[in-house]
Amino acid sequence: xxxxxxxxxxxxxxxxxxxxxxxxxxxxxxxxxxxxxxxxxxxxxxxxxxxxxxxxxxxxxxxxxxxxxxxxxxxxxxxxxxxxxxxxxxxxxxxxxxxxxxxxxxxxxxxxxxxxxxxxxxxxxxxxxxxxxxxxxxxxxxxxxxxxxxxxxxxxxxxxxxxxxxxxxxxxxxxxxxxxxxxxxxxxxxxxxxxxxxxxxxxxxxxxxxxxxxxxxxxxxxxxxxxxxxxxxxxxxxxxxxxxxxxxxxxxxxxxxxxxxxxxxxxxxxxxxxxxxxxxxxxxxxxxxx
Numbered sequence: 001x002x003x004x005x006x007x008x009x010x011x012x013x014x015x016x017x018x019x020x021x022x023x024x025x026x027x028x029x030x031x032x033x034x035x036x037x038x039x040x041x042x043x044x045x046x047x048x049x050x051x052x053x054x055x056x057x058x059x060x061x062x063x064x065x066x067x068x069x070x071x072x073x074x075x076x077x078x079x080x081x082x083x084x085x086x087x088x089x090x091x092x093x094x095x096x097x098x099x100x101x102x103x104x105x106x107x108x109x110x111x112x113x114x115x116x117x118x119x120x121x122x123x124x125x126x127x128x129x130x131x132x133x134x135x136x137x138x139x140x141x142x143x144x145x146x147x148x149x150x151x152x153x154x155x156x157x158x159x160x161x162x163x164x165x166x167x168x169x170x171x172x173x174x175x176x177x178x179x180x181x182x183x184x185x186x187x188x189x190x191x192x193x194x195x196x197x198x199x200x201x202x203x204x205x206x207x208x209x210x211x212x213x214x215x216x217x218x219x220x221x222x223x224x225x226x227x228x229x230x231x232x233x234x235x236x237x238x239x240x241x242x243x244x245x246x247x248x249x250x251x252x253x254x255x256x257x258x259x260x261x262x263x264x265x266x267x268x269x270x271x272x273x274x275x276x277x278x279x280x281x282x283x284x285x286x287x288x289x290x
Contacts, residue, residue, distance in 0.1 A: 001102070002241045004250050008034040009048035013056075016049070018253035019236070020057035023260045025276040027053065028062045028089060028149070030238065031079065036111045039068040041075040043082040050083055050290040058273045060282060061290075062087040062149055065136050069097055069126035070117070077140055084144040084289040086282040089177070090136050092150050092157035096184030097126040126184075133160070137169050145283045149211075151177045153185030155199050162203040174208035175280050176200055177234060180222055181215030188218035190225055197229055209279065215239050219255075224262050232271075235259050 006015040009031075016027045031045040032038060046063065053061060063085045067076040080088045099121040109115055140146050148170070152158050164170045178196045181188030186196065193212065200208060211234050212226025213219075219240040223233040235255040243249035243258060260270055277284060 001106070002237070002248050004248060005037075005237050005241070006252075007032045007037045009045065009052075013049040013052040015252045016053045016059075017056045018251060019256050020053075020059035020273075022253040022256040023270050024059060024252075024256045025271045025273045026060040026062050026087065026149075027057075028064065028234070028236065028238070029053075030064050030067065036113065038111070038113055038117075039070075041067050041071050041078055043079040046079040046083060047290060050085075054285060054288070054290060058285065060087055060273055060276055060280075060285070061085050061288070062089060064089050065140065066091050066126075066151065069121065069124050073127075073132050073135065077136055080140045080146065081144070082289065084287070085146055086277070086285065086288060087147050087149060087175075087280070088136075088140055089151050090133065090148040091126070091128040092133065092152050092160045093154065094128050095126050095153050095182075097121055097124070098183030101183065130160075133164065134169065137164070141170075144289075145287065147171070147175065147280060147282055149175050149177050151179050151213075152196065153179045153182055155186065155196060158196065158199050158203055165204065165207065171281070172207040173279070173281055174204060176204070176208050176210045177213055178210060178226070178231075179213045179215070181218050188214050188216065188222060190222070193222055193225060193229075197231075213239055217242065217245070220259060220262065223259055224266070227263055227266060227268055233259055233263070 006012045031040050033040045063080045065077050065080055065088050099118045103115050103118040150161050180186055186192045211232035212222050213234045214222030227233055236252045243254050249255050
């Protein structure tokens with residue numbers, strides 16, 4: 001859908017470094033097969049760009065454990081277990097993750113796998129059971145002192161996180177990512193963002209800090225609203241391919257630059273990587289395995 005999406009390890013490293021230089025304190029990373037762009041969980045592919053990013057920037061590296069709904073849990077956590085990063089994402093519940101409507105918007109495809117991949121989401125559940133979450137917390141979190149970006153796609157996921165907090169299986173401060181706008185999750189509306197925050201305030205109290213991810217055209221609007229509510233922001237080509245109406249973003253860094261400009265106009269400061277580590281209780285970049 002965009003020629004600006006980084007696919008090869010070189011492209012991912014270059015765009016990550018540029019995003020950090022533009023002011024991103026945390027870099028959330030997936031990997032793709034460099035031959036055809038297909039999502040891959042292969043630790044060897046991750047290791048082709050992780051060391052380069054670490055050498056060139058002090059930004060916090062955050063590796064996905066979501067990967068793709070087509071991957072097994074073992075595949076999804078393989079790179080995190082190998083790299084032992086400061087932070088990983090962790091989806092807080094099973095959902096219908098509907099990508100299939102996008103398939104109707106295109107007649108030509110760059111790769112043979114793409115249309116079937118999107119259409120396949122019509123009949124699949126993105127599995128993140130209680131047992132799955134417990135495994136990630138133990139095998140990635142406890143085993144490697146890795147903290148988490150808890151991705152909450154709906155209100156029930158906040159209740160699930162509160163359940164794990166009550167059981168003592170997650171450590172505070174919690175970093176909660178409100179994800180709005182994925183078909184199958186909560187809609188990308190300001191009222192829904194307020195509901196998510198009010199629910200987290202009630203269930204988690206002062207044990208958490210939050211960030212806002214608005215999918216698609218609501219990316220900048222919801223991020224700005226989240227910042228005004230006292231939260232953090234996430235932007236990037238994973239969540240929206242555009243920089244403005246009808247105009248593709250040329251890089252992740254371009255979106256970082258735009259949201260920083262908005263935050264500056266709101267008299268809000270952007271955290272440095274060191275400040276982010278302090279706020280989130282991270283172990284430090286000297287204790288990773290890449």
